[in-house]
Amino acid sequence: MTLLEVKSLSKSFFGICVLQNVSFTVKVGEVVGLIGENGAGKSTLLKILSGAHQPDRGEIVLNGAQVHFASPLESEQAGISTVYQEFNLLADRTVAENIFLGREPQRFGFVQKNKMNALAQEFLESIGILTISPTSLVRELSTAQQQLVEISKAVLRSPKIIQMDEPTSSLAQHEVELLFKIIKRLKENGVSIIYVSHRLKEIFQICDRIIILKDGNFVSEHESNEVLEEEVVRKMVGRSLTEYFPRRPIVQEFGKTVLRLEAAGNENVDGISFSIRRGEIIGIAGLQGAGRSELLDGLFGVSPFSRGQIYFNDLPVKIRSPRQAIQNRVARIPEDRKVEGLQLFESIMDNCLAVVRSMNPRETRKIKANQRSLLDAVEISTQNLNQEVRFLSGGNQQKVVIAKWLNAQPEIILFDEPTRGVDVGAKVAIYRQIRKLADSGSAVIMVSSELPELIGMVDRILVMKDGQLVRELPGSSTEFEILSAALSVQLKEGNCERN
Amino acid sequence: MVFLALVISVIVGNILVSAAGRNFFSSGNLLDVFSATSVLGIIALGQTLVLISGGVDLSMGVVASMSTLIAAGVMDNKQGNIGAGVGFALLFGVLFGLFNGILIGLFKINAFIATLGTSLLLSGYLATNFHGSYGQVPAAFHKIGSTNIGPMPLSTLIMWSGAVLFYVTLKQTRYGFHIFAVGGDTSVARLSGIRSIPVLIGVYVICSLSAAVAGLILASRTGVGSPTIGTDSKYTLLAIAAAILGGTTLSGGVGSIIGTISAVTFLGVISNVMSVIELNSFLQDVVRGSLIILAAALYAKKSSLRITPRFSRAKV
Numbered sequence: 142m143t144l145l146e147v148k149s150l151s152k153s154f155f156g157i158c159v160l161q162n163v164s165f166t167v168k169v170g171e172v173v174g175l176i177g178e179n180g181a182g183k184s185t186l187l188k189i190l191s192g193a194h195q196p197d198r199g200e201i202v203l204n205g206a207q208v209h210f211a212s213p214l215e216s217e218q219a220g221i222s223t224v225y226q227e228f229n230l231l232a233d234r235t236v237a238e239n240i241f242l243g244r245e246p247q248r249f250g251f252v253q254k255n256k257m258n259a260l261a262q263e264f265l266e267s268i269g270i271l272t273i274s275p276t277s278l279v280r281e282l283s284t285a286q287q288q289l290v291e292i293s294k295a296v297l298r299s300p301k302i303i304q305m306d307e308p309t310s311s312l313a314q315h316e317v318e319l320l321f322k323i324i325k326r327l328k329e330n331g332v333s334i335i336y337v338s339h340r341l342k343e344i345f346q347i348c349d350r351i352i353i354l355k356d357g358n359f360v361s362e363h364e365s366n367e368v369l370e371e372e373v374v375r376k377m378v379g380r381s382l383t384e385y386f387p388r389r390p391i392v393q394e395f396g397k398t399v400l401r402l403e404a405a406g407n408e409n410v411d412g413i414s415f416s417i418r419r420g421e422i423i424g425i426a427g428l429q430g431a432g433r434s435e436l437l438d439g440l441f442g443v444s445p446f447s448r449g450q451i452y453f454n455d456l457p458v459k460i461r462s463p464r465q466a467i468q469n470r471v472a473r474i475p476e477d478r479k480v481e482g483l484q485l486f487e488s489i490m491d492n493c494l495a496v497v498r499s500m501n502p503r504e505t506r507k508i509k510a511n512q513r514s515l516l517d518a519v520e521i522s523t524q525n526l527n528q529e530v531r532f533l534s535g536g537n538q539q540k541v542v543i544a545k546w547l548n549a550q551p552e553i554i555l556f557d558e559p560t561r562g563v564d565v566g567a568k569v570a571i572y573r574q575i576r577k578l579a580d581s582g583s584a585v586i587m588v589s590s591e592l593p594e595l596i597g598m599v600d601r602i603l604v605m606k607d608g609q610l611v612r613e614l615p616g617s618s619t620e621f622e623i624l625s626a627a628l629s630v631q632l633k634e635g636n637c638e639r640n
Numbered sequence: 641m642v643f644l645a646l647v648i649s650v651i652v653g654n655i656l657v658s659a660a661g662r663n664f665f666s667s668g669n670l671l672d673v674f675s676a677t678s679v680l681g682i683i684a685l686g687q688t689l690v691l692i693s694g695g696v697d698l699s700m701g702v703v704a705s706m707s708t709l710i711a712a713g714v715m716d717n718k719q720g721n722i723g724a725g726v727g728f729a730l731l732f733g734v735l736f737g738l739f740n741g742i743l744i745g746l747f748k749i750n751a752f753i754a755t756l757g758t759s760l761l762l763s764g765y766l767a768t769n770f771h772g773s774y775g776q777v778p779a780a781f782h783k784i785g786s787t788n789i790g791p792m793p794l795s796t797l798i799m800w801s802g803a804v805l806f807y808v809t810l811k812q813t814r815y816g817f818h819i820f821a822v823g824g825d826t827s828v829a830r831l832s833g834i835r836s837i838p839v840l841i842g843v844y845v846i847c848s849l850s851a852a853v854a855g856l857i858l859a860s861r862t863g864v865g866s867p868t869i870g871t872d873s874k875y876t877l878l879a880i881a882a883a884i885l886g887g888t889t890l891s892g893g894v895g896s897i898i899g900t901i902s903a904v905t906f907l908g909v910i911s912n913v914m915s916v917i918e919l920n921s922f923l924q925d926v927v928r929g930s931l932i933i934l935a936a937a938l939y940a941k942k943s944s945l946r947i948t949p950r951f952s953r954a955k956v
Contacts, residue, residue, distance in 0.1 A: 193831075214833040229831050231824040233894045242821055243832035251812050 144169045144333050145190075145302060150199035152185055159185045160196075161357045167302065172324060172334040174348030174365065176341070177377055178536075178564040181354040183337050187304050190335070191223040192216030203301075220301035224308055226562065228291050230279045237261035237275035240294050264297055268323050284311040285429040292320065296327065303327065304335045309343060310561055313429040313590060314624055321347050339564055341370055342593065353377055374565055385569060386597030387576035393600070395420045398455070399584045400553055402440075405449035409435035410608045413449065417553070422575065422585040424599035424616070426592065427627045432608040433588040434476055437555045440586075441473040442466040467500055472551035474542050476558045476588075482542040485531035489516070489523065492530050492541050496549045508548050519544045520570040536567020543574055554578055556587040560594065572598060592620040645885075645935060646906045653913035660917045669912065670791040677908035678795035679704075679854050681901060684879040685802050686850030688900045691883050692810070693843045694823035694892030695744055695751030699759035700851040700879065703736055704870030706762060707855025712775030712865030719778045726856060733852025736762070737845035745840030766867040773864040785860030795857045799901075802850070807897040819843060824893025881932050882907060885939075 145167040152160040160182045167173050175183050188194045190201065192210030201208050203219060210216040216223070230239050237258045238245075245252045246260065261275035270293065273286050282290065288311045295303050309317045324334055324347055338344055344351060345365055353360040353376045360376050374385075396419025405413040410432040417423050425433045438444040440451075442460040451458050453469050460466045466473070475481035483492055490512060497508050512526060519540045523533065530541055539559070546554065556575065560568045575598060579585050589595050595602055596616065604612040604626040612626040654664040662669060683700050690697045707729040715725035736758070743754040787794040810816035821829040822836045829836055851870070858869050884890065885906070886899025910931065914924045 213831045217833065229825075229828040231821055231828055231893060233824055234820060238817065242817075242828070243834050245814050245817055247814050250814055252814055252817060254812070 142169045143167070144171075144204060146200075146202040147186075147190075148200040148202065150186065150189060150196050150201070152182075152189060152194065152196050159357050160189075163199075163354065163357070163359045165352050165359060165362060167333050167335065169301075169333060170328045170331045171350065172328060172336055172348045174344040174351040175335055175337045175354065176339070176344060176351060176373070177354035177360075178566050181377075181564075182357040183354055184306065186354070187223060187225075187306055187335070187337065190216065190221055190302075190304060192221075217298060217300070220299075221304065222295035222298045222300035222302070223304040224291050224295045224306065226306045226310065228287050230287060230291060230294075232280040233278060235276050235278055236265075236273055236282070236290050239279055239290060240264070240275075240297055242294075265293060268293065268296060268326070269319055283430055285313060285316050288312060289316065289319075292323070296323065300332065302333045302335060304337070306337045307339065307562060308336070309338065309340060311429070314592075315628075316429065317343065339560075339562075339568070340591065341373065341565075345370065377565055385572075386594075387573050389576075389600075390580065393420070395600075396582060399453065400440075401452040401455070403450045403452070405439060405446040405451060407435065407439045407444045407446050407448075409444065410439060410605075411448070412609050413439075415603055415610065415613070417584045417586065419552075419582045419584055420579050421601070422579045422587060422599045422616075424595035424602045425586065425588045425605060426595055426602050426623050427605035429590075431605040431627065433605050434557050435608070436605065437473060437557055437586065437588060440466065440553075440555060441471060464500075467496065467549060467551075470550070470552040471555065472496075472546035472549060472553070473555040474539070474546060474557065474559060476561065478538055478542050482545075483530050483538060486529055488527045489521075489530055489533075489541055490526040493526075493544045493548060495545055500549060512544075515544050515547060516540075519547070519574055520567075534564070534567070535562040536564050536570070539563055539567065539571060540574075543571070551583065553584045553586070556585065556589075558589055559587060560589075560591070592623055595623070596620065643902055646902050646909070649906055649909045649913075653909050656913050657916045662916055664913075664916075667791040669916070671788060671793060672915075673905075673908050673912040674791065674796040675793050676911045677904050678793060678799045679857055679873075680875055680878055680882065680907065681796075681799040681904040682802055682850050682854040682857070683875045684882045684900050684904050685799070685806050685897065686847035687876070687879040688883045688886070688888050688895050688897060689806060689810075689819065689843050690751070690847045691880070691888045691890065692823045692892060692895035693819050693840060694826070695840070695843070696755065696880065696890070697740065697844065697847045697851075698752065698755040698876055699736070699740065699762065700847065700854075701870040701874075701876040702759045702762040702766065703733060703848050703851035704855035704858060704875065705766060705867050706732060706736075706870075707852040708859040708862075708869055709766070709770060709774055709865035709867060711781075711856055711859045712773075712777050712863075715775065715777055715781060717776035717778050719780050722778060722781050725777075725781070729852050729856055729859075730849060733849040734845055737848030738841065740848065741841030741844035744844060745837045763871070770865075770867040773862075773866050775865040777859050777863045777865075781860055782863045785857065785862075795861075798853070798857065802853070803897055803901050810895070810897060815839070815842070820893055820895075822892075823895075878907065885932065885935050887939075 143166050148164050150160055150163045163182065163186065177183050185194065189196050192213045192215050195211065208219055210219065240261050241257050246256050247253060258275045265273055265275065270289055273282065273289065279287060279290065288308065292308060308320060312320060327334065336344065336348055348365050350362055351365050351368065351373060352362045353373065355377060398416045398418050401416040403414050413436060425436060427433050435444060439446045440460065442462045442465050445461045451460060458469055460469065479485060493512055494505060494509060497505055521537050521540045523537060530538060559571055559575065563571065575585055587599060596618065599616045601616055602614040602618060602623060603610055604614060604623060606627060614622060614626060657664040683704065687697060687700060710732055711725040711729045714728050715721045740755055740758055743749045744751050784794060789797065810819065818834050818839050821834055822839045826836055855870060859865060862869065882903040883900045885903035886896055888895035888900065910928065914927060
């Protein structure tokens with residue numbers, strides 16, 4: 142039974158057409174996956190359905206009646222809840238206050254706080270979230286927990302449709318399972334889900350139907366069990382990707398050891414010992430909160446190591462600040478590029494030159510002359526280098542961050558979730574770049590929650606749990622093996638115990 | 641943390657005052673302390689609300705001055721006019737607050753610029769039309785300024801009532817919750833269906849109203865209206881400082897009435913101690929400024945350590 146019908150929706154911003162004649166339907170209790178490259182129009186479509194934008198042309202028909210949303214409030218009242226990629230939470234308020242924001246239980250204007258907290262607790266438990274207390278401040282929660290609160294907020298509204306934009310970007314595997322359980326329960330209750338994600342594996346796992354957008358146009362729709370991943374990718378990108386992950390050189394020769402850590406520790410990790418050679422790519426796996434990013438923070442001087450020793454090319458060094466890390470030829474592409482990687486209101490050129498200007502200002506002019514060719518090498522599709530970075534797609538933004546660091550000619554490059562919020566085409570470009578870096582002799586350390594990404598790219602995997610390194614696995618391990626190590630569960634299937 | 645500062649200041653203050661031969665806790669001295677806090681306290685209360693909503697109100701001082709002029713002018717030494725005087729002063733507060741609120745809430749003008757602008761407008765008007773004191777407050781009203789209940793002046797009781805009212809509003813009412821929401825993140829609030837315009841207009845009305853009440857108290861104390869009394873003592877900026885010392889942030893979404901009142905009391909104790917030991921008034925400002933900077937620096941240090949580390953010492 143059709144719940145939602147979108148007819149010929151079109152939208153332009155400042156003369157640029159972002160959606161053109163898009164039509165599709167959503168049935169009751171259906172999970173529809175919406176996929177497409179960045180710039181395909183997915184976010185705009187979600188925002189029109191959520192009332193944040195108004196379409197230029199076209200109709201939205203909900204339950205047989207034509208509707209028009211002048212504001213997000215109207216869309217919510219009509220039964221469409223939206224979970225955005227950027228959290229819409231108030232950091233300094235409690236979980237319960239956030240969940241009930243705008244609909245606090247009240248009497249004569251006074252909020253019934255006990256009732257609110259009890260309802261929040263009950264609700265969280267009822268959907269299976271047991272580890273979050275309604276009286277905690279959102280600021281104190283992990284990113285994954287915040288995302289779960291965001292999702293609870295939407296589910297609480299008892300909507301007919303929930304739109305989710307990259308809901309698993311901050312979730313670890315077991316939290317993704319939890320989300321899928323929540324979605325299945327919602328389906329049983331007749332709620333429909335519009336699920337936007339770049340993680341194709343998840344799309345195939347949870348969605349009944351897949352809708353593909355490209356350049357603002359509707360391309361095709363498929364039942365998820367009737368189509369193959371390759372075909373979907375081809376339709377999204379318009380060309381076939383011969384290799385998703387770049388192939389490794391046939392004979393791999395690693396150079397000398399460039400970095401060695403011995404029993405390093407800071408506030409969040411302890412006893413970290415490993416080494417990496419030139420040309421190697423190491424992946425760091427683990428659950429949320431295992432300390433992966435914090436390990437990189439230690440190497441980069443953001444949370445300096447207070448214990449243990451770091452050796453660069455066999456010489457002991459102390460890294461007390463990012464500046465010292467950079468002087469030791471370490472680069473870091475951060476997890477949250479909008480907060481830590483880019484000056485959003487500055488131009489592409491100024492962002493690319495940022496590190497050079499602060500570390501090696503005399504080289505600036507020379508490097509500036511090289512920018513265009515560097516950016517071509519990194520496969521950025523924008524021509525105007527004076528454009529402000531905030532207007533770029535996620536993938537292009539990430540490429541600017543990479544270009545910025547390449548200008549500093551680092552020997553060790555740290556990637557924290559290198560393809561988060563990045564579309565398929567840009568992902569491939571970034572993987573190519575990482576491969577190139579390793580092939581030219583740099584050492585790469587990559588933190589990623591996407592296990593296929595780790596398996597496809599890295600030579601070795603270090604698994605972390607609770608701030609410590611618990612296992613080292615070969616890059617050809619299976620997802621099951623990596624996950625078991627991350628959960629510190631003994632392997633079944635008759636494999637001998639590895640110590 | 642402000643509590644700590646307050647307690648320390650009382651202890652140290654007591655020592656210094658005793659050294660000067662006076663008793664800190666004598667009712668005369670306590671009266672001085674409390675009197676010093678009431679006007680600043682009322683202004684700081686309004687300012688706290690505005691700061692939590694993500695803005696700032698630079699016009700409070702001038703509004704307080706105007707309120708003294710209206711009260712003293714309308715009352716004109718006639719007891720029968722007290723009601724009218726109070727009424728018009730408060731009405732002015734409401735209207736001026738409405739003006740600020742519309743500029744900021746409806747036209748989305750930056751709060752700093754908007755209230756700076758309105759304060760200049762008003763102070764320009766005052767400077768042109770009023771020279772020196774004006775009007776006369778009747779004896780009955782003048783007495784309010786000196787009425788005390790024990791060691792507590794009536795004006796301080798008014799401040800405390802205001803504090804309770806504001807505390808309850810922020811902690812218990814939907815409106816209070818929505819002030820935090822709008823100040824914490826306007827777009828989150830909007831996406832949750834909260835209408836920021838009425839919230840903001842309300843906050844600036846309450847704020848200017850507070851300034852008007854402060855003005856009434858000043859008029860009652862001095863007996864006359866004055867075009868500069870609200871700005872002479874730098875109430876507005878000190879109120880902002882007090883709010884921040886008390887834990888309210890400039891960026892909005894966070895704030896504490898208890899913190900503000902503690903900070904105001906702290907400043908009052910400092911002022912009292914400094915005047916008892918007869919510190920030069922320029923030096924008093926130096927001390928005040930240094931304490932504010934010191935406290936803010938300690939705050940900055942404290943908030944960066946808020947997240948508890950997983951490993952604080954090396955494991956064996």
